[in-house]
Every structure is written in structure tokens, then in C-alpha cells.
Amino acid sequence: MTTETDTAAQQADAFMAGKKKADDTAFMLGRVLAEMGIKVGDVDSWPLLTGRASLSGEPSVYLGTVPLPTARKLINALVFAESRRRNPPEQCDCRYDA
Incomplete structure (x- = not known):
């Protein structure tokens, strides 16, 4: 049987592992948003991401409240990515020799 101290230590370890994973995910999402020109921490762009x-x-990742123009930009990017995934551009093996 585990003691209350062992149980508390296991819960703390689980919490810290989950927090690290969530922080890593939030960081990577922030990087992706930055590549899209969306600045995390900017009130007019994406105020909070933790x-x-x-x-x-x-x-889990808390996204906060996102302004409508930013949400539309993200939605458009996701729709475009899904349409490219479903219908990839034709691969052309053409060579142009002028």
C-alpha cells in the first residue's frame, strides 16, 4: 500500500509532466502562429496562450479570447491546408529549356 505522501508525490509528478507537455505544445503553437504573422501576447492579435x-x-492548452480577424485568418489557413491535403497540386516533371 502506498502512503499518503507517496500518493501526493505521484500526483505532483503527474501534474508536472502534464504541465511540461502542455507548455511545449503551447510554445510550438506560438511558433506556428508567429510564422503566420500572428503575435501571441498582442491584445489585437492573440492575447493569451498558456x-x-x-x-x-x-x-491542455488555454487559447484565451481571440479577436475575430485573427480567428478568420486561422480558419482560412486551416481550410486551405485541408483542401491542399485532399487535392494536392499536380506534380509536373516538365523542363523548360529556352
Whole structure:
């Protein structure tokens, strides 16, 4: 049987592991948004993006409130990416020799 101290230590370890995973995910999402020209931390662009974890260690990312123009830009990018995935451009093996 585990003692209460062992149980608390296991919960703390699970929380910290989940928090690290969530922070890593939030960081990578922030990098992707930056590549799209969306600045995290800017009130007019994307005010808040943080990694969180439950006491059980389940990671999550809190996106905060996103302004409508930023949400539209992100939606358009996702729709474009999905359409390219479904219908990739024709591969042309043509050579232009002038």
C-alpha cells in the first residue's frame, strides 16, 4: 500500500509532466502562429496562450479570447491546408529549356 505522501508525490509528478507537455505544445503553437504573422501576447492579435494541466496530469492548452480577424485568418489557413491535403497540386516533371 502506498502512503499518503507517496500518493501526493505521484500526483505532483503527474501534474508536472502534464504541465511540461502542455507548455511545449503551447510554445510550438506560438511558433506556428508567429510564422503566420500572428503575435501571441498582442491584445489585437492573440492575447493569451498558456499550457495547463489537471491534477491528474492531463495536459491542455488555454487559447484565451481571440479577436475575430485573427480567428478568420486561422480558419482560412486551416481550410486551405485541408483542401491542399485532399487535392494536392499536380506534380509536373516538365523542363523548360529556352
